[in-house]
Amino acid sequence: MEKITNFFKTFLLLELVKGMALTGRHFFARKITVQFPEEKTPQGFRFRGLHAQRRYANGEERCIGCKLCEAVCPAMAIHIETEERDDGTRRTTRYDIDLVKCIFCGLCEESCPVDAIVETRVLEYHGEKRSDLYYTKSMLLAVGEKHEAQIAKDRASDAKFR
Amino acid sequence: MINIEIDGKHIEVENGCSVIDAAHQLGIYIPHFCYHKKLSIAANCRMCLVQIEKAPKPLPACATPVAEGMKVFTASEQAVKAQKGVMEFLLINHPLDCPICDQGGECELQDLAVGYGGSASRYQEEKRVVLHKDIGPLVAAEEMSRCINCTRCVRFGIEIGGAMELGQAFRGEHAEIMAFMSDTVDSELSGNMIDLCPVGALTSKPFRYSARTWELSRRKSISPHDSLGSNLAVQVKNNRVMRVLPIENEEVNECWLSDKDRFSYEGLNSAERLTKPMIKQDGKWLEVEWQVALEYVANGLRQIAHEKGAENIGALATPHSTLEELYLLQKLVRGLGSHNVDFRLRQSDFSADNKQPGAPWLGMAVADINLVDRFLLVGSFLRKDHPLLASRVRQATKWGAQVNLIHATDDDLLMPIANKEIVAPTEMATVLAQVLKALATAKQVTLDTNVQQVIQSVTPSAIAQAMADSLASGERVAVFFGNFAQQHPHASQLQLLAQHIAALCGATFGFFGEAANSVGGYLAQAVPFAGTEHGMNASAMLAAPRKAYILLNVEAELDMQNPQQALAAMGAADMVVALSAYKHHATEYADVLLPITPFTETSGTFISSEGRAQSFKGTVQPLGEARPAWKVLRVLGNMLDIPGFDYNNSEAVRDEVLVGTDLPAKLGNVLHGVPAQAATWNIAGLQRVSDVPIYATDAIVRRAASLQKTRDAATPRALMHSVELKKLNLQSGEMIKLTQGHGSARLSVIADDSLPHGVVRVAAGHAVTAELGEMFGSIMVERA
Numbered sequence: 001m002e003k004i005t006n007f008f009k010t011f012l013l014l015e016l017v018k019g020m021a022l023t024g025r026h027f028f029a030r031k032i033t034v035q036f037p038e039e040k041t042p043q044g045f046r047f048r049g050l051h052a053q054r055r056y057a058n059g060e061e062r063c064i065g066c067k068l069c070e071a072v073c074p075a076m077a078i079h080i081e082t083e084e085r086d087d088g089t090r091r092t093t094r095y096d097i098d099l100v101k102c103i104f105c106g107l108c109e110e111s112c113p114v115d116a117i118v119e120t121r122v123l124e125y126h127g128e129k130r131s132d133l134y135y136t137k138s139m140l141l142a143v144g145e146k147h148e149a150q151i152a153k154d155r156a157s158d159a160k161f162r
Numbered sequence: 163m164i165n166i167e168i169d170g171k172h173i174e175v176e177n178g179c180s181v182i183d184a185a186h187q188l189g190i191y192i193p194h195f196c197y198h199k200k201l202s203i204a205a206n207c208r209m210c211l212v213q214i215e216k217a218p219k220p221l222p223a224c225a226t227p228v229a230e231g232m233k234v235f236t237a238s239e240q241a242v243k244a245q246k247g248v249m250e251f252l253l254i255n256h257p258l259d260c261p262i263c264d265q266g267g268e269c270e271l272q273d274l275a276v277g278y279g280g281s282a283s284r285y286q287e288e289k290r291v292v293l294h295k296d297i298g299p300l301v302a303a304e305e306m307s308r309c310i311n312c313t314r315c316v317r318f319g320i321e322i323g324g325a326m327e328l329g330q331a332f333r334g335e336h337a338e339i340m341a342f343m344s345d346t347v348d349s350e351l352s353g354n355m356i357d358l359c360p361v362g363a364l365t366s367k368p369f370r371y372s373a374r375t376w377e378l379s380r381r382k383s384i385s386p387h388d389s390l391g392s393n394l395a396v397q398v399k400n401n402r403v404m405r406v407l408p409i410e411n412e413e414v415n416e417c418w419l420s421d422k423d424r425f426s427y428e429g430l431n432s433a434e435r436l437t438k439p440m441i442k443q444d445g446k447w448l449e450v451e452w453q454v455a456l457e458y459v460a461n462g463l464r465q466i467a468h469e470k471g472a473e474n475i476g477a478l479a480t481p482h483s484t485l486e487e488l489y490l491l492q493k494l495v496r497g498l499g500s501h502n503v504d505f506r507l508r509q510s511d512f513s514a515d516n517k518q519p520g521a522p523w524l525g526m527a528v529a530d531i532n533l534v535d536r537f538l539l540v541g542s543f544l545r546k547d548h549p550l551l552a553s554r555v556r557q558a559t560k561w562g563a564q565v566n567l568i569h570a571t572d573d574d575l576l577m578p579i580a581n582k583e584i585v586a587p588t589e590m591a592t593v594l595a596q597v598l599k600a601l602a603t604a605k606q607v608t609l610d611t612n613v614q615q616v617i618q619s620v621t622p623s624a625i626a627q628a629m630a631d632s633l634a635s636g637e638r639v640a641v642f643f644g645n646f647a648q649q650h651p652h653a654s655q656l657q658l659l660a661q662h663i664a665a666l667c668g669a670t671f672g673f674f675g676e677a678a679n680s681v682g683g684y685l686a687q688a689v690p691f692a693g694t695e696h697g698m699n700a701s702a703m704l705a706a707p708r709k710a711y712i713l714l715n716v717e718a719e720l721d722m723q724n725p726q727q728a729l730a731a732m733g734a735a736d737m738v739v740a741l742s743a744y745k746h747h748a749t750e751y752a753d754v755l756l757p758i759t760p761f762t763e764t765s766g767t768f769i770s771s772e773g774r775a776q777s778f779k780g781t782v783q784p785l786g787e788a789r790p791a792w793k794v795l796r797v798l799g800n801m802l803d804i805p806g807f808d809y810n811n812s813e814a815v816r817d818e819v820l821v822g823t824d825l826p827a828k829l830g831n832v833l834h835g836v837p838a839q840a841a842t843w844n845i846a847g848l849q850r851v852s853d854v855p856i857y858a859t860d861a862i863v864r865r866a867a868s869l870q871k872t873r874d875a876a877t878p879r880a881l882m883h884s885v886e887l888k889k890l891n892l893q894s895g896e897m898i899k900l901t902q903g904h905g906s907a908r909l910s911v912i913a914d915d916s917l918p919h920g921v922v923r924v925a926a927g928h929a930v931t932a933e934l935g936e937m938f939g940s941i942m943v944e945r946a
Contacts, residue, residue: 066261067374082371088304090262090371113261 043121045154048106050122051097052144052151053137054115061141062116065090069108069117077101078108095137100130115155120147166232181234182210182223192236193245193274195252195360196312197224200417201321207252207312209274211244212236220244242278249278255290255335256361257307264302265362267375271310292338297328298346299871300421301355302367303339309363311337315355322418323349324545324556324576339363348873350549350856353424357407357417368428368868369405378404381781384768385423386482386761387860389675390414390528390550391770392423396762396781403427403762403782413529414774420549421872422856422863427762429865436745436757437786447749452787456794459754460801462737463498466710470736472499476703479505479688479714480721481677482860483791484766485775486815488679488686490795490807491714497804501690501697502708505683507716508645508676508723508854508926510938511653512699516691519830521684522648524771525672526640532557536636537565538597538629538669540660541590542644545575546856546874548674552577564636566629568593570646570851571923572916581628586918587650587851587938588843594659596622600630601666613662616838639669645676646853649723651938652841658833671831675771677860682769685828686819707731713740714791715758717861719747719932726905726935741791744861757788760862764790765812767820773829775820777813845940848886850902851923852937858927878925880943881914886922890943900924901942905933908946 009015034041054062065082081094108117120143127133135143144151163174168185175184180203185192195207205225212223215233220241223234235241253275260266292306311330316339319327327349329342341347347355356366378397385392393409406427408419439455440447450458466474477495479488483505492503506512531554545552556577559565564580572584583593600622602609609617622630633639641664647656664671675681683689690697698706704727711732722728732738732751740748743760758764763784767777784790792812799807809815843849857863857875869875880898892898894913899906900922907930917923926937934941 064262065371066266067377068261071374071376082373084371 037124045157046106047121047123047154048104048109048119050099050120050125050143051102051108051135051140052118052120052147053095053140054118054144054148054151055141061091062114063092063095064114064116065092066113068111068113072107072111074105074107075101075103077103092137095140097135097140099127099133099135118144118151118155120151121154122147164228164230164232166228166230166234168234169236175228177228179228180224181212181214181221181226181228181232184228185223185234185236190236192223193278194224195270195274195310196314198314198317198358201314201317201358204313204317207310208248209245209252211241211248213238213241213244246278246280249275250280250284252310253279253283254285255307256310257289257305259305259308263305263308263362264365264370265308265359269362270360290335295340296345297341298348298352299868300367300425301347301352302365302370303363304365306338306363308361309339310361311339312360313339314358314360315339315364318351318355318358319347319349322354322553322556323351324553325349327352328355346873350421350546350874351418351553353421354418357419366405368425373399373404380407382409382778383762383781384678384776384778385419386678386768387422387426387863388420388548388550389524389677389680389771390548391678391768391774391776392419392550393776394419394423396427398782401782403430413527414770415550418550418553421869422549422859425869426863426866428867428869429862430760430762432744432865432867434744434746434865435785435788436742436755437788439757439787440745440755442749442753447755452789455754455756456797456801459739459756460798462739462753463710463712464802466737467498467500470709473502473697474709475500475712476502476698476708476710477504477712477714478507478700478703478716479503479683480507480716480860481505481680481683482862483679483715484761484764484812485679485682485686485769485819486766486792486812487714487795488683488688489815489819490792490799491712492686492688492692493806494795494799494802494804495712496693497799497807498802501693501695502703503688503697504690504700504703505679505688507700507721508649508937509653509699510649510651510701510723510936512701513836514654514657514833515689515699516696517654517833517836519832519834520828521681522643522673522675522831523681523773523829524642524675525670525831526772528554528770528772531555531640532561534558534638534640534670535561535563536633536639536667536669537563538633538639538641538660538663539565539567539569540594540641540643540656541569541647541650542567542642542674543571543573543646543853544644544674545573546853547645547676549856551674564632566632568597568629569644570918570921571853580632581625583623583625583629584916584918586849586921588841588845588849589918590647590650591652591655591659591841592620593623593626594656594663595620596626597629597633598659598663598666600627601634601663604630604634605666607666609662613658613838616659616840619840633663633667633669636667636669639664639667641669641671643671643673645674648673648676649852649937651936654833654836655838655841657831658836658838661832673771673831678768678770681771681773681829682767682775685769685823685825704728704731707734709735710737711735711739713738713742713748713752715742715861716740717742717746717748718751720858720864720927720929721860724936725926725932726903741794742861743788744865746861756794757786758791758794759784759788763788764792766790766792767816769825773825775825777816848882848920848922848941848943850934850936850938850941851917851921852926853923854927855925858925877930878909878928880909880911881917881923882911882921882943883917883919884913884915885919887911887913890945892943892945897946899944899946900931900934901944902935902940905935907931907934911943
């Protein structure tokens, strides 16, 4: 029986027809290709892109230097140094994230008790040198300031699942 | 013995043992906050509730004594329900600020909340707020809302520290911990309250917010300060000492640490640290390479030994130096042909040299101090010089021990003193002679003619008689010599009398010892009489100035018995080589500064006053180009072609000193061959009484910023009896000028009627009194 099937297959080009049918289906189907950078793929509110440090509305930085993110970071990408500020609160004197080491797991964000370190939707960033991807406190705060509206909106969307 | 059962495990414990102790013996953990093995039972946190068979309600394990046949369930449904209930109550008012709390990560409440706390709070009402307090530069009480009122700190103050400096005021929800006696906590043991606090209410001020506990690695070390040899856990981050905690050692420091040991680490990171070798050329200090500096030193020493004679070289070291450093220093000096080496910088009477069978030591194990029932303390600022030994004496008084004190000042020892005789230094021998005579009369013993002739002329006072009675009535008696007595100009006469007193009442005679290596210095042979030939002692080396001095860790104006004389001798010398961890006053008189490391950056050994040799390793890398002193001395030895300087590590040096040495046989306090004689004094006018303030004893503490902010480190004032003030027509609070020799100091004078007449109390070891002369003897007082 199998011999007979194979015999017919050799000249009826059944596989070819099947293959071409698949190609044909996709030829007419709706395309998912995005014309980046003019077009962008949709992102969820939990998207984990470039990190940012946030401030409160009154301009005070959120980070209290508890170092939970540094402790939890599986890639050891975070480096923090703290000291007591004049008003008696603990503040960071250094808060560095090495984006080359970072694996974007989101644990820093998860561990932060004050929502200070967050991962934004930003994914288009680059560095010409490795050192360009070593983000310091001021750089992270700048990212936060630029995207605060989006960050706040995303936290609000996520709040009901927490 | 009583048989009980805990969680189905059977154990036999002593009568009177609590359930929690029995459980701990079995290795069963019962959660607790207020219970602490060294403190009394308060049973106020209620965390240790356990179920006990036949008891209607859960009982606190810490306050329930065991009873025969008792069956305890620590993890039954009833027990766990009770514990969870207590935890919920404790968390009602506890702020949820673990991320900003310094205790986070090592917090007993945090740990137990994970096991017993709920995931969310049911409490909706307002939380209690307790205002923060400023209780001094060492202990931070900035977030007293975190306090769970376990009262461990209060009980520590009363029971171990000797004074209730913190207390719990008000009741119920208003109960709060506050400073009771003054605004601040001034105990020299206050840092232990930080360790005891199970939450973040009391935290360390110097350490505040500088690191999180999980970032620190923990390395063992030994305290370089007092003679106890406390075991330290040096906590390190990024090659920097961040804080120091005790390591529990029941035989030494138990679980405590004095503030000096705990907070002195700040001095290690001081800006004054010397990090490069320096040479003075044409009056200017130049930073040079090690090779250059060492060659300069080697050539200089060789030249002086060659041209002026080796006996013109003298070496002085502090007793805070390690055994290895002291040993190599004396080996170097002896290799050059000189025998002038000494570490007993504040001693003034050297007539006991070579008259003792060994190094002066405590005479007993530190732990046995708790068991002594009669003390005679001679010349000791016990609380300030030996905070933890004082605590042990205090424990002994709790069990009825009587403390007899012969001293020149009446500082509060925070313990009951049975009899005290506060006399001028010139009278101390007389008081001892009186006590000895009273004892000899009571025991009907005839002493050897030598001593007999001294005590013949004295008549025991009522106090001396009471002291003799007290000492004679004891079973375990101890006569201890403090630092003051050891520094006394007639120390060996005092010692002779004290040892006869000890012999008459079967007492142990011992020395508290000034510093971490006061015993070790003798074993390292860093004394002029250790070799076959005898050299000059610390005092003689300065009285007859040498051409060259090698200083190890020494700050000449602060560490010496007579700073005036020391500075003059240094100034006149052709060459002064200062091996120092700090860039200090030596820049004025030294020619070479060699940067050496403090105890955290080198390996070494300290031999404590009880004769316990404790070795330690370096905890961090040396700062800058500083190098361990033993290495520096080793290389110098090689450069000077002295044989036997080929050590690969400090352990080899230590082994050369200690292996094959019977350490206990090298210790001995009993004087032989010192003739007893009535002391002669040459006092015109007032005489000086000096203490070395607790935070001025050595180079590291002097630079520990927070310790220097405490009351104990306040600028010294001159203290005098008001009668003496009146004689000089002075008012308390006035500025006076004190003069000794050609140097003077200006201090404010305060009336202190507890002092004997005819004395002025002026601290030594402090920059403001550095121009003065000897720690004892005549001193001129006039209005500034």
